[in-house]
Amino acid sequence: MSAQRTGPTVHSQLTRWRKDGTLRRMHDRLREHAREKEGREREPSAAVVDSQTTRATGVGGPGRGFDAAKKTFGRKRHILVDASGLILLAYIHAASLHDTVGARQMVEATPMAALPRLELVWADGGYTGPFAKWLEKERGWRTEVPFHRQRQAWRYGLEERPAGFHVLPRRWVVERTFAWLSRSRRLARDYERLPETGVAMIHAAMSRIMLRRIA
Numbered sequence: 001m002s003a004q005r006t007g008p009t010v011h012s013q014l015t016r017w018r019k020d021g022t023l024r025r026m027h028d029r030l031r032e033h034a035r036e037k038e039g040r041e042r043e044p045s046a047a048v049v050d051s052q053t054t055r056a057t058g059v060g061g062p063g064r065g066f067d068a069a070k071k072t073f074g075r076k077r078h079i080l081v082d083a084s085g086l087i088l089l090a091y092i093h094a095a096s097l098h099d100t101v102g103a104r105q106m107v108e109a110t111p112m113a114a115l116p117r118l119e120l121v122w123a124d125g126g127y128t129g130p131f132a133k134w135l136e137k138e139r140g141w142r143t144e145v146p147f148h149r150q151r152q153a154w155r156y157g158l159e160e161r162p163a164g165f166h167v168l169p170r171r172w173v174v175e176r177t178f179a180w181l182s183r184s185r186r187l188a189r190d191y192e193r194l195p196e197t198g199v200a201m202i203h204a205a206m207s208r209i210m211l212r213r214i215a
Contacts, residue, residue: 018200027203030210031086037214044082046120049103049127050174051078053095054190061193065096075190077178077202078102080121083170085177086210088115090202092195100131107139122146122170146170181205 017023032042053067056074066073072095080089091106121127121141132143181187184205192198 014197014200014204018196023200023203023207027087027207027210030207030214031082031088034086034210034213035082035084038084040082040084041117043115043117044088045117046122047080047082047088047115047118048122048170048174049078049080050124050171050178051076051099051102052178054187056190059191059193061195063092063094063195064190065094067095070095075195075198076102077181077198078106079174079177079202080106081174081177083173085173085180087177087202087206088118090199092198099126100129103127104131104134107135112139120144124171180209 014023035042035044053070053072053076054074055072056064064073064075067076074095075092076095076097076099078089078091078093078099079087081087089106089110091102091109093102093105097105118139118141121135121143123132123143123145125145127143128145135141135143181202184201186201187198187205190198192201
């Protein structure tokens with residue numbers, strides 16, 4: 001088959017699987033098998049949430065904005081991962097939206113029956129306040145901000161303030177997942193015209209990672 005015909009055929013199949021949910025269902029089934037292989041329950045009881053701002057390319061498309069904190073024009077990738085870094089939810093929105101707005105949109109786009117065992121969500125301090133109260137009211141998911149042991153002691157005046165960089169418990173897991181995704185060339189930047197296609201690429205990249213684990 002010629003290159004001219006292969007491209008449109010692959011893209012049309014990806015679009016079909018994205019629209020009918022096939023790619024998402026395959027991803028979720030692989031996650032269940034990967035968790036079982038690790039000796040875990042199929043459905044998680046705890047998760048970690050965070051976002052990553054991705055620089056836009058010249059492709060164009062809706063849902064883009066400027067992240068003033070990162071000085072970057074593009075989109076944000078919001079993900080919710082389990083304790084081992086496997087993706088539970090993925091959502092892409094304009095970089096100009098606050099993290100709590102994007103996280104709420106991600107949760108609202110998820111059916112109520114999804115993630116039936118989830119009880120606890122670890123996050124940074126930006127997700128506390130109104131968002132945490134809304135999340136517990138709407139889904140029954142409690143939000144907790146993990147701190148490094150020394151920093152926790154410093155906050156309560158038990159030790160001096162620790163110097164230097166410290167890996168925060170739990171939250172490093174979601175950062176590692178972003179690093180995994182960034183190894184995929186298609187996810188190195190925001191190349192997609194539609195945010196939904198970007199989410200499909202996240203599911204495809206994560207499916208490949210989980211297949212390696214299972215095999």
